[in-house]
Amino acid sequence: MADKPNKPSIRLYLVDGSSYIFRAYHALPPLTRKSDGLPVGAVSGYCNMLYKLLADMNDGHDPTHLAVIFDFSAKTFRNDLYPEYKANRPEPPEDLVPQFPLVREATRAFNVPCIETEGYEADDIIAAYARLVERAGGEVVIVSSDKDLMQLVSDRVTLFDTMKNRRIGRVEVIEKFGVPPEKVVDVQALAGDSSDNVPGVPGIGVKTAAQLIQEYGDLETLLARAGEIKQNKRRESLIEHADKARISKQLVTLRDDAPLEFSLDDIRMPKIEPDKLIAFLDEMEFAALKRRVLADFGAGAKDGAGDAPAPAAPAETAYETVFDEQALARWIDEARERGIVAFDTETDSLDAMRARLVGFSLATAPGRACYVPLGHGGEGLALDDADIEKQMPLEAALEVLKPLLEDPSVLKVGQNVKYDALVMARHGIAVAPFDDTMLISYALDSGRGGHGMDELAKRHLGLDTIKFAQVAGSGKKQKTFNEVAIAKATEYAAEDADMTLRLFHVLKPRLADEKKCVVYETLERPLVPVVMEMERAGVKVDPDSLSRLSADFAQRMAAYEAEAMELAGEEFNIGSPKQISEILFGKLGLPGGRKTAGGAWSTKADVLEELAAAGHPLPRAILNWRGLSKLKSTYTDALPQAINPETGRIHTSYSLAATTTGRLASTDPNLQNIPIRTDDGRKIREAFIAEKGNVLISADYSQIELRLLAHIADIKAMKQAFEDGLDIHAMTASEMFGMPIKGMDPMVRRRAKAINFGIIYGISAYGLANQLGIARGEAKEYIERYFRKFPGIRRYMDETIRRARAEGHVETVFGRRIHVGAINDKNQAMRNYAERQAINAPIQGSAADVIRRAMIRMPAALARAKLQARMLLQVHDELIFEAPKGEAAETRRLVAAVMEKAPSPAVALSVPLVVDTGEGRSWSEAH
DNA sequence: GTGTTCACG
DNA sequence: GACGTACGTGAACACC
Incomplete structure (x- = not known):
């Protein structure tokens, strides 16, 4: 060259x-x-x-x-x-x-x-x-x-x-x-x-x-x-x-x-002429940008009143680090004057129940924010930061802050307020009133993407925020926030509050414009304090019984592993799907069934199950080992680690905006997937227990999704069956196959049950065939027969898809909107998937709304009845309470009543809701 | 970090 | 006639 x-x-x-x-x-x-x-x-x-x-x-x-x-x-x-x-x-x-x-x-x-x-x-x-x-x-x-x-x-x-x-x-x-x-x-x-x-x-x-x-x-x-x-x-x-x-x-x-x-x-590269630019900005009345131009170009033109602190760097906005009570008091006064303040806490943990407060930030107007460091540094930390000495004592700062956070005339705006409110609650501060930009976004845009701050700032403000990893690093050497230098922490933390307030100004007006105020005010915001109390309460778990289970599982796993090696004739990693497939489909030459998304032969349970049924002993040994391995690593080994040393209980965290349908999601640990379907699995539920003198109460909606389907799609026969308290799957089978419910073959009922669930999921012949292990043609025939018997279902499905296509979204009976953008995708697979989502979302989402309404009313209902029960857990259609033994019966009655009446008065369902309750020393007994 | 598997409703 | 599917999640592990 x-x-x-x-x-x-x-x-x-x-x-x-x-x-x-x-x-x-x-x-x-x-x-x-x-x-x-x-x-x-x-x-x-x-x-x-x-x-x-x-x-x-x-x-x-x-x-x-x-x-x-x-x-x-x-x-x-x-x-x-x-x-x-x-x-x-x-x-x-x-x-x-x-x-x-x-x-x-x-x-x-x-x-x-x-x-x-x-x-x-x-x-x-x-x-x-x-x-x-x-x-x-x-x-x-x-x-x-x-x-x-x-x-x-x-x-x-x-x-x-x-x-x-x-x-x-x-x-x-x-x-x-x-x-x-x-x-x-x-x-x-x-x-x-x-x-x-x-x-x-x-x-x-x-x-x-x-x-x-x-x-x-x-x-x-x-x-x-x-x-x-x-x-x-x-x-x-x-x-x-x-x-x-x-x-x-x-x-x-x-x-x-x-x-x-x-x-x-x-x-050629232009040169900005400050006077010319400022003249235009004046004409447009863009004060903020004008200030910035003035700051960047110095005294190029006459400045207005110099009230706001002039931004020092030509960077975006200068944020203030607050080190003394006077400065903090000024910010708090300003928040009072404005009647609104964005608030964000910085801590050393994602777990709000363990987190220690490291600092907090306030924003009073877009671009105007401060950070108050409180707990940077600490013993044994070699942090070369002179600012550490200047931090206010935590207690003193909170004393000044508390009246603001509790002031009924000042709106506190947060992003995922539950977290900050929980941290503050542990310091004796009750944040109210509040608005939550994450939940507003969720009420408006569920299905359109995530609701985290970085994503929202990008989507609505077109701004890139400083990422946590940028200030704290990532991977093994990631710092906790107290180890971050205060100047750097200020840029990050104050920006968070600033972004939150800006997002609020963008999102809040949309609630009214898009008629989602009722959803936000009745299904989202009031859930925050309720779920916060559930998380604070936690649930008692017996670590000893879990560790005994772990030992038992370990022993049995060793036996299955030895058996598998023996059958394979060589050593291999039984935990590796890849190696299993090499042994089964390579060495032993067994017929491989389906392939995974990545093109490898699948070794998942139903494939191995088929091979086992065909008489091969190795797949059975692998299945047995896997079953125990899952239980051990995910539950019996992991749950004791999750016990909070201070409270002796497990405090899960519920995500309020994680699902597209309105369901909650439980994390760290996930308590919504504790085993129940197998005997070994159920033993894990026995470790979830009540405090002495108390019982656990479980209350679950019976067939809530099918009931809502019957209501939404207006299926007369199904509604009647629920009205009469019939076994809905048996009724379905009886209608479809023309046989009496009495003395019905359990296989026939099982098929009807699979179809009922299939309908909720946006049925396909392939899916149903797979579920039932029958031919696709047969499955197709079942579906057609179902549609003939219950024509309302067809109508519902067609109408739902039509509306989703036209409007890009569907809604629950309570008005929660779920966007399904891919419904008009050019790719057929994507479109089919979106259509099934569109069919499922109103049903799953309406059920989620119902239990949200019940949860929101529960604390006040219990208090009114002078019952001491505490709500601990939610598992989609089930609520778990801990109650004094002597109050159990009354608690069960009240809880069931609140849950069954939850849709009213907003929606009068044309089917009854039924709640079953149980009680016992453990979750297993209560269920 | 991605893919696979599997626990729940 | 081929394709790619049951809906919604979160966690652990292997493997790159």
Whole structure:
């Protein structure tokens, strides 16, 4: 290669302006200009993003040229090629339209050239500049993450995703498309693009397209040789839709011949003129950004009142570290004045029942936050941080903080408040009133992604937060928060509170707009204190009986392991599925059944079960060993470790926003999957016991999901059966197979039961056949017979799927919304999966709502009845209580009544709910 | 960190 | 005629 200067003379940055606008619009609440109500949210977001980009340029990037490129109008030469191109794009929102010209004005206020050309998309202009500079030997960075631009990537052209702070080069393109940049258009031509209405070839997605292009080299070769393809459907689709593929390729291929009205000289790296920029910011009334510009550029122009502490660094926002009571008191006064404060605790553990408070942060307005370190350092810690000496004593700080956290006139906003409230409760502080951004997000967006803070900040604010691992490290040498230097801790902790408050301002108004206030206020927020008390209470577990079980399991496992080695004729790791499969399907030559997702022969229980039934002794030994191994490692060995030394009990943690349907999830340890189905497993439940003088009470809903199905789908026969207290599975069998319930063959009832469950899961003939071990044809016949007998079910399923397709979501009877985005996916497997989710979610979710309502009412109901019982655990359709022996009978009656009446008055179910209760010394006895 | 397996409703 | 499925979870372990 010729002698090349290590620094090219041209480094051009091309910003995809249109994508910036839309991101800004969707990331921000609908802000308006105070003086006249002009919508300016997107402009504001755009300015912040552009400013951040230009600020970041100074460290790390060194562009010589820069421009922002916009789409001129929706119509381009592509519409002449294919009239439907982008025809499915909705009109831009009404309040965004007037912002388009403002954004261009903003760009010019930054002194940044703003380029658009009639008849071309921004992407084409970007392509033209990229090629120009590439040919001139320069480098190009395209600031966008739009996949349509990936075809331009080369040695000299990269994409930069500012949101993810990620560079997209050749390797990343291959990761995304499975082919190098120059083949991207071929893949896109096949896969199409639903958002741009590029047709592609039906039935082919990116994965398949990449595979085909890899195999055949390029689109034309593939189309010419399509006849060779083995898969029938794929082959026919390719042959039939070859023209669509060709036109798709033309649509997705960017043209690099757009006329360039600006020369490279015209787009040399701009210099911000503070006065010009500030004049525009004044006009728009963007005070925050103006302050930042003033801070960064010094006294370039006249400053307003210098009330807020001027941000020191040109970085985002300066956060204050609070070391003394006076400073803390000032923040608390400010919170009182505003009536709202975001609050976040920092501790040394994820387990709120063990965590020690290390500090807390407050945010009183977006960008205005502080961190109060209390417990950094500690004995035996070599932390070279002079700030440690300056920390306030914990007790003194809490004394000042407590009145604020308990002040009924100040709203405390948190992210996952249950955690912080539990830590504070252990210090005698009751946080109230509060709002929780995690739960608001859950009420609005279940099924659309996670509800953790980092993810929400990204999704709604377009901001990257400092990750815990960035301040504390990761892996083996991860520090606890008290070991983090205070300055660093401030950046992280104060940002958390700041983000929480910003998220609150974005999310809270949506509750009303999207009619989810009732869900949030009746199913989410009030559950927080209730679950908090359950976690605080914990459950007593007898470690000795668990360790006796462990020893017993160990002994029996050793015997099974020896037997397995003997049968295999060699030593192998019985815990390794891979080695098992080598022995069984390799060495012994047994017939392998199904393969796993990873392509290996599966060795899971039902496969081994079949082999055992066929008379092979080794699979049986492995199954026996596995059963005991699971129980030992997951339960009898692990549970004693989970006993809190202070309380002597196990305190699980319930995630309130982990599932898509509204169910809770239990972690650390999971107490919602304690064994019950086998005898050995049940022995583990015997170790869950009541305190002396008490009993455990279990109360569970009988068939709640089927009852809700009967109600929702309006199945008359099923409702009648529940009304009459019949055995629902026997009734189903009797209806389906026309035989009397009395003296029914248990096999027949079992089949009906499997079908009933199948319906709830969004039945498929394959699934039912698998479950029952019958042929798919037979299963199909059962399902059809079921639909004939209970026509309401069909209607429910069809109607649910129709609504999910049209609206992208389904709802429970209490209004909880569950998004099922994949319902319109082009991949059939994805779509089928989403359809089953759509069918299941309203049923599972309504049941989850019912038990939430019961839980929320329970503490007050117990108190009113002067009962001392404490609610300890929830297992989806079951609640576990600990109660004084003498109050057991009355507690059982009350609990059952509260649970059975839980839907009312919000919903009058057309089926009765029935709750069964039991009591005993252990969970096993109570159930 | 991912995949497999298996405990629960 | 082939494909890929029962719904919702969390934890332990092997293996890369």
